[in-house]
Amino acid sequence: MLKKYLNFKRRLTKLYGKILIGVVPTKTIFFLVFSVFFFTNCIEKFDIPSEVDETVLASTLIVEATITNEIKRQKILLSRPSNFEVVNDLDSIYDPRFPEIPKEPGFSYERNAQVSVVDNKGNEYQFVETSPGTYLSNDNFAAEKDVEYTLNVITDKGTSYVSSAESFGSVGQIEDLYIERDFNVEGDEGVFIYLDGGSTSTSDQYYRYTYEESYKIIAPEWREEDFVLTNYDPCALPTVTYDLEIVKRENEEGKVCYKTDYSNSIIQNSTVALQDNRAVGFPVRFLNRNNYIISHRYSILVKQYLQSIDAYNFYRTLESFGSSENIFSSIQPGLLIGNIKAENDGDDQVVGYFEVASVTEKRAYFNYEDLFPEEPLPDYAVNCFPSSPPLEHPSYCYEGELNWPCPISILEGVNINLFAYYGENEEGIGACPGPYLITFRACSDCTVLGNSTMPDFWEE
Structure with missing residues (x-):
């Protein structure tokens, strides 16, 4: 100490x-x-x-x-x-x-x-x-x-x-x-x-x-489905290559943590x-x-x-x-x-x-x-508003002139474990809208902040 x-x-x-x-x-x-x-x-x-x-x-x-x-x-x-x-x-x-x-x-x-x-x-x-x-x-x-x-x-x-x-x-x-x-x-x-x-x-x-x-800790935006990204090459030309799936989670890990x-x-x-x-x-x-x-x-x-x-x-x-x-x-x-x-x-x-x-x-x-009966809970540790960035991004190895005004893409966010699946972007929201709504990983998976295993001493 x-x-x-x-x-x-x-x-x-x-x-x-x-x-x-x-x-x-x-x-x-x-x-x-x-x-x-x-x-x-x-x-x-x-x-x-x-x-x-x-x-x-x-x-x-x-x-x-x-x-x-x-x-x-x-x-x-x-x-x-x-x-x-x-x-x-x-x-x-x-x-x-x-x-x-x-x-x-x-x-x-x-x-x-x-x-x-x-x-x-x-x-x-x-x-x-x-x-x-x-x-x-x-x-x-x-x-x-x-x-x-x-x-x-x-x-x-x-x-x-x-x-x-x-x-x-x-x-x-x-x-x-x-x-x-x-x-x-x-x-x-x-x-x-x-x-x-x-x-x-x-x-x-x-x-x-x-x-x-x-x-x-209870993840406020836990979903039964999540992204799975494979074969991702951010430097591929002329465009990035990847396989992005939306799969059902095998269990409820990440829903409740300690x-x-x-x-x-x-x-x-x-x-x-x-x-x-x-x-x-x-x-x-x-x-x-x-x-x-x-x-x-x-x-x-x-x-x-x-x-x-x-x-x-x-x-x-x-x-x-x-x-x-x-x-x-x-x-x-x-x-x-x-x-x-x-x-x-x-x-x-x-x-x-x-x-x-x-x-x-x-x-x-x-x-x-x-x-605090019937009073609103404190704000979560992370702002969990859904958003919709673009799905892809220009190749990291593109050498020409580039004007890309959009935020970090879904591919980049999923690759660094920053984004989690939220839903379909049916209303086309976002300045550079993609096909999916995302939220921060910590909102959907509480293991970012804690551990899914209940402590031995814990009492409900």
């Missing part, structure tokens, strides 16, 4: 005095590398140099590591910032041995590191790289109460990093997770997901939350100022009523992590970077202080925090009609 937090920016949202921490821009990493945060109220003006030393960037390791009391393969993520101004040279941060991993400008994966977690009981847990920069423990294990854990990382170049010993002392609880229709402070109507919860210990006063939201998205912002809460040391009505998520993901059925799984005060302050510091309209106008001198450091002397920097936390979770569901 830390890399996502550094790589994407969302506007800071304030709900009833509680802060949902917005996402820091990618260039914030420049600020992190060149500024040390001392937990004081002193703010100094500082001019960021127009050019950043690439060697300093390359020496900064980003560590995302939270070990929990869940029995599972624990995960450690390692990466480094690359030149944020050069986002087109993606091959330099892409490993062809893992083609399923998307190219991600702004970060390079830390490959071939030796990663382990040791505890004060003599146990050592080895991690293996399962995809670029992602390290999973060889075996399932869960962090235990009052046991201290330490993270060790040795990079492929031999630089050694070690964390402080971390532990957790109690287990939290989510008493209730509930949904209400309401307006946010900006006057937007929508759906709030509220949480009541806390800890079994009165000494626990700091919390972090993540969520996984899943939702049903999608799961993960929170990529940091959500925190503190009960320091509360008498009973528990949160009541904490807004974990707000969904505008016009958000298409709540059009049918929606589910959210919220996880609550108990945090130490140091971990809480670390993430609050990131909040201060992301909530400023211009993070370069008022920044602190020094490096963002976490609990991981390089053991050898040198210029090797690290941004991140090794957290050991107890986690508890709760899931909730709702249907749009439950909260």
Whole structure:
């Protein structure tokens, strides 16, 4: 999540005095590398140099590591910032041995590191790289109460990093997770997901939350028939060649789908100022009523992590970077202080925090009609109006003078999986009308946006 937090920016949202921490821009990493945060109220003006030393960037390791009391393969993520101004040279941060991993400008994966977690009981847990920069423990294990854990990382170049010993002392609880229709402070109507919860210990006063939201997608323009294009040669002369059929679908795949998205912002809460040391009505998520993901059925799984005060302050510091309209106008001198450091002397920097936390979770569901009965659904993710472009197009290899004022043809759209069959163009609509009406593929086939397989946890 830390890399996502550094790589994407969302506007800071304030709900009833509680802060949902917005996402820091990618260039914030420049600020992190060149500024040390001392937990004081002193703010100094500082001019960021127009050019950043690439060697300093390359020496900064980003560590995302939270070990929990869940029995599972624990995960450690390692990466480094690359030149944020050069986002087109993606091959330099892409490993062809893992083609399923998307190219991600702004970060390079830390490959071939030796990663382990040791505890004060003599146990050592080895991690293996399962995809670029992602390290999973060889075996399932869960962090235990009052046991201290330490993270060790040795990079492929031999630089050694070690964390402080971390532990957790109690287990939290989510008493209730509930949904209400309401307006946010900006006057937007929508759906709030509220949480009541806390800890079994009165000494626990700091919390972090993540969520996984899943939702049903129904293709609004699904049809029993669709295009099938074969033998297409867009460069054939004197005209393109192809076979285009309209065939009946074999099944209803693409009619109903499901999608799961993960929170990529940091959500925190503190009960320091509360008498009973528990949160009541904490807004974990707000969904505008016009958000298409709540059009049918929606589910959210919220996880609550108990945090130490140091971990809480670390993430609050990131909040201060992301909530400023211009993070370069008022920044602190020094490096963002976490609990991981390089053991050898040198210029090797690290941004991140090794957290050991107890986690508890709760899931909730709702249907749009439950909260907005007999009201129109939100607009679909794609504009699904039917249109009729020309069927064919001039040959790509035609060398003469060409004046072609028409939009992309049906052949071209079907070939790149952009268009789907809608019907016959019996009324001859369109500036360059073709024989068929088309709609965007996502309108007719929801697998463009989600997966046709229902999740195991899903309940209707």
